[in-house]
Amino acid sequence: MIDVSGKWALITGASRGIGRLIALEMAKRGCNLVLHSRRLSHCSSLLEQVQRLGVQAYAVEAELSDLDAVEDMMTRIDRTGTSLDIVFNNAGVQVAYRSAFLETPSEDYIKSFAINTIAPMRICYHVLPGMVDQGFGRIINTTSGIALDPxxxxxxxxxxxxxxxxxxxxxxxDGTNVILSLADPGWCRTDLGGPNAPNPPESALPGVLIGAFVDDRRSGRLFAAPHFSGMTLEHAVQQAETSCVVPYDR
Structure with missing residues (x-):
């Protein structure tokens, strides 16, 4: 399990919900933070909290549906001289629930793909060369276990x-010290998950953190947070390294 003290992590959607929990846990372990939200003001209280924990941190803003704004955000991070070691692509959107699912408008797909797929991948493509050059990187893309729900x-x-x-x-x-992972928080009571979700946001820990701490040079795994709920982070990482299957091993 790696030591993240002194490293830099970007967390998208950091101002609330699971993103905020990730930020606080990483700060407690000494990780410096770049906190993303749609508006700088959304992260002001969180920024104060993590700085009181003794880490360096600053906020950036970008509307992730605007892909030019995503590129601009990453350029602004570069200009600070920050070398990102870890990225949590946590931000996401669930645009609507369509009871009349055969009438689903194209816009649902356009906005969803922009924010949930294209924006995180543009961030991946931007940071990966630097991670390779420095010989270390962790990227955790937040996915969902949603199924059979048109x-x-x-x-x-x-x-x-x-x-x-x-x-x-x-x-x-795979086989390098740059590791890409997927994290599924489960259905949690966040702004995205809604008030009827069965799980509190805290139940996603430590599962959503595992990908930042694994140290076995294996990429492509899915870490389903409910499988690790209640464990210490150390135990969860050990379990993940020994039991979670890499898809292309099959």
């Missing part, structure tokens, strides 16, 4: 696409 087709399809491109891209880095 009422949320745009969301479901965009997450399935993210799974595919993450696994395929991860295969190119």
């Amino acid at each position: 009422q949320q087709a745009g969301y479901s399809a965009s997450k399935a696409a993210l799974d595919k491109v993450t696994v395929d891209l991860g295969s190119k880095y």
Whole structure:
């Protein structure tokens, strides 16, 4: 299990929900943070919290449906001189629940793919060369276990696409110290999951953190947070390294 103290992590969607929990846990372990939200003001209280924990941190803003804004955000991070070691592509959107699913509009797919698939992959493509050059990197893309739900087709399809491109891209880095993983938080009571979800956001820990701490040079795995709920992070990482299957090993 790696030590993240002194490293830099970008967390998208950091201002609330699971993203906020990730930020606080990483800060407690000494990791410096770049906190993303749609508006800088959304992260102001979190920024103060993590800085009080003794780490360096700053906020960036970008509307992830605007892919030019995503590229601009990454350029601004580069200009600070920050070398990102870890990326949590946590932000996502569930645009609508369509009871009349045969009337699902194209816009559901367009917005879902922009935010849930294309934006995180543009971030991946931007940071990977630097991670390779420095000989270390961890990318954790947040997916979903949603299935058999055509009422949320745009969301479901965009997450399935993210799974595919993450696994395929991860295969190119397997065996190196740049590790790409997927994390499924489970259905949690967040702004995205809604008030009727069965699980509190805290149940996603430590599962959503595992991909930042694994140290076995294997990429492409899915870490389903409910399987690790209640464990210490150390135990969860040990379990993940010994029992989670890499897709292209099959």
